[in-house]
Amino acid sequence: MKKSKRLLTSLIVTACLALTAFPASAASEDVIYGKVTKVDGKEVTIAIGTLNQNTGTPGETPGEMPEMLTLTGESSTFTLTDDMAITKASPGQPPEAGTTGGSATATETSAASSEATAADIVVGAVLKITYTTGTDTIASIEIISGSGSPGAAPGGGGGATVSTGAGAYLLADGESLSGGTYSSTNDDENALRAEGAITGHLNGVTVEKTAGTASSSDASSFYGLNAAILALDNAILNITGGSVTATAEGANGVFAYNGATINIKDTTINVTGGNAGGIEVAGGGNLYASNLTVNSTVKAAIRSDRGGGTMVVDGGTYTTSGSTGAPAVYSTADITINDATLNAETSEAIVVEGLNSVTLNNCTVSGNMTGSTGNSDADNIHNVMLYQSMSGDAEVGNSSFEMTDGSLTANSGDMFYVTNTESQIALSNVDLTLAADSNLLTVAGNDGSRGWGTAGSNGGKCSLTASKQTLTGDIAVDAISTLDLILQDSSTFTGSINSDKTTAATLKVTLEKGSSWKLTGDSYITEFDGDASGLDTNGYTLYVNGVAYDGDLAATGNINYATHVQNIGWQNAVSDGALSGTVGQSLRLEGITIESGIDGLGIEYATHVQNIGWQDYVADGTVSGTEGQSLRLEAIKIQLTGTQADKYDVYYRVQVENLGWLGWASNGAESGTAGYGYRLEGIEIVLVEKGTAFDTGSAAFYETAA
Known part of the structure; x- marks a missing residue:
């Protein structure tokens, strides 16, 4: 270790x-x-x-x-x-x-x-x-x-006994059940149970857990005590069709624990007992579901608990109702859901706790948080929450929510809420519907009354990346929280940020080329980066570190260029010999755009990229290189086109790892290195009229390894 x-x-x-x-x-x-x-x-x-x-x-x-x-x-x-x-x-x-x-x-x-x-x-x-x-x-x-011996409690007191109870029917290795009804009404008993290194099969079986209480609510959540169906200790259980009904206290529907794997499809699951949800993993369990109909009234339809695991859900409908603590999905695991309908009628739609994730692809999702448990006055009403409870149920770390295609509807509260955790939110082509008078995103601390960190130091840290995404609504980030908002791939954002003049700990907006931000109120951020031509202040004022910004960061020289830099992203465009990139920070260039500011003069350029080699020439502001692949630029060549090309020369030089500034190259010559694997770190480009003297110096502009 x-x-x-x-x-x-x-x-x-x-x-x-x-x-x-x-x-x-x-x-x-x-x-x-x-x-x-x-x-x-x-x-x-x-x-x-x-x-x-x-x-x-x-x-x-x-x-x-x-x-x-x-x-x-x-x-x-x-x-x-x-x-x-x-x-x-x-x-x-x-x-x-x-x-x-x-x-x-x-x-x-x-x-x-x-x-x-x-x-x-x-x-x-x-x-x-x-x-x-x-x-x-x-x-x-x-x-x-908290050892595994009988009677031991995890976590040093206050936790559940590591107990999974018994099974009314215990599957044997290789056993296959078809049809029939299997039930349990005893305390701490599963109706059907697969335990140990076995493989079992259920086909069209009816399972009922209608009575018998779990002796420990924690054990029912952590270990599957009293669940209708429990697979544990590396068992493999395949379920096709049939139904599961669980009405007893602590009776989850279908539960995978401690390395067990459940494959389930075309099954209907109804859960109404206290402290119980539909399908669940914990302690490293695995569950793969297809085309289920799950209804739960107290806890999440798709849930996980202490020790996490893996869940993959394809298709189906998953509905919760009757409880403010019943989101459609509650994750302390890695959960991926495809082409499903998720509906929480009286709760938030999605919760991600700690170092865990929810990934949604082409899902229809809605939530309607009508209140909260505990101290309701201290809670944010929201639709998707990423947080850290500090209960020990989830490892501390970066919470992740990613959604591609489909729709996400908030019938009440903020669309996204981040508190007491680091988090990543990624949205691509999702149809968002916000509740009235609510924020698109709130990143903030909480009063600590529910154990979610210590008030004053439990802010959120959020990175929100929008790709081919339309965002509408306001964003609020408090003084102990941070936000990195990245708009890329023709994304649009219409809204204000911290219109109440709050200064966040850090709040950076990156507006990549082709994306836009239209202000709907005065906005206060700490850093703006990217293509300012996509910024529409709409009669309002953008303040960057308290200074009013007029919205014009676009470079207007004879030749204008911008680079995508490791750990930074796209820098603002510069012009006419200014440095783009960095010097002395050991950060690679990953992409570049170049444009001419002279009518009739075009620019073509190509880059040599790590693991790829020379790319084809691109022109006039198109990206050469890569984005999001962590690949370094190693060399570049630039040439002029158009009706005015014979009237100008283009000169360029690069800052190279271990070598520093190379000499000036010109008019299509290769600048950089070959065979060394050295990164480009910075570049300067100058346009001069033909016949104008230009001191290129004596340094080599291209180095080739022996």
Whole structure:
């Protein structure tokens, strides 16, 4: 398991400060603590944390962040080996706290530990991991809370017992059931269950879970306790047709847990029990659905929970109603949905938590959030939310929502809401319908009353990329949040940004060539980049860092050019010998556009691109190179065309990795390098009348490797 430099530094500093407290046996070891967020075979992912005081007191509220650790936001993955020393702490013997930065003081619990196995390391468990000092070699692992043994609770208190209950009917390996009704009315019991390394088949089966309560609401969400159908522990279950009815408390419809895979098609699923949804994965489960009809009244029709997994849904209709906590989709996993109808009648449509994703292709989606759970006065009403709850159900990281084609309708609230997380939103050719008097996007902190970070430091970070997309509506970004809005591929945006004069932490708008922004109110941003000719202020004022901007950034020289730069994107156009690109930042040029400012004079240019070679000539403002492929330009050649071409010469020089500025090339000569793999970093272009003296210097303008 790799430890970050910052974490190792913290470990070393803390170990030095507490050296006198360490017993001799621990003096040559580093210790970190972490909570297991994913187990995939022998590969374990943890969220790194610091021990809190009084960790022996269980949390009282299920679903809240466990009291044993305070998560740092860092995560790491390691692989279990057969010879790895694994133990587990005895009940009532938690380690003492008093740590900072991810390392512990030297209180040892080995005397109160017993032997354990890799099977005891489950999602939600809290681990003490000891390394040989200065190495990535794990000396030992101690499970200090939440092992897979009976009665153990994940997360160090306040979590669910790792219990999946029993099955009224347990499928055997290779067994196929056709027709018939399979039911359960007992507590903590699945009506049908596929467990272990087996493959089972259900064809036209009726499954009913009409009574029997889950003893733990968390266990029903995390492990499939009391679900109508549960596949777990690497089982494979194929379901065709039939129906599933689940009306009991904690009875999800169809659930895949702990490496199991469910393939289900042409099935109707109705779920009305408390704390239950339609189809679900958790703990690394996998579910592939086709043409389902799913109705759920309390939780999401398509949902995941602690430990995540993978879901792919093709076609079908997925509807929720009756609860403000029932989005059509709730993701703590990687969920892809194609050609489906998703409708939340009384809740937001989509929720993505933490380092997880929802990808929609040609879907019809609608939401109607009528209120919220908890402190409703503190909540934003919205249609799609990307956030981090800090409950431990989802790893901290970049939340992703991507939608291509189809429609997305908000019947109430803001279309998008981002809080307490980094996020990426990508839209392409989606028909958006906004609710009245609501924003297109709100990126903001929250009051922290629901555990979504600490008020004042729980803002959102959002990158919204629109490609071939029409956007309409206002955008609001508060003072502790950031937005990077990118309009590309002929996208249009009609709306205002921060019209209330709020200054966001950072707020950049990139307007790529061919895209446009029409203001509907005064707007306040911190950076504008790209093609200003696409900006229509419409009688309003755009303020960039508090300074009014008149909307004219277009270059108007004899020759005008712009480059697409690594990590920056398209820069503003410059002209007549000015630098485009960078010097001294080690950033590659990836694309370029060049235009003449003289009537009757045209420009043709071609670039040599990494892994591609010389591209064909393009002309007059067309992009040469690539966008979004992370490929460097290595050389360029430029020549003049048109009726005025015989009256001018074009000179150009490039800044090259490891070589600096090369000499001036002219009139179609190649400038750059061949065979070195060196990136172009900057370019200057000058147009001069024929016969005008121009000092080209003596430096070579093209270098070829031997």
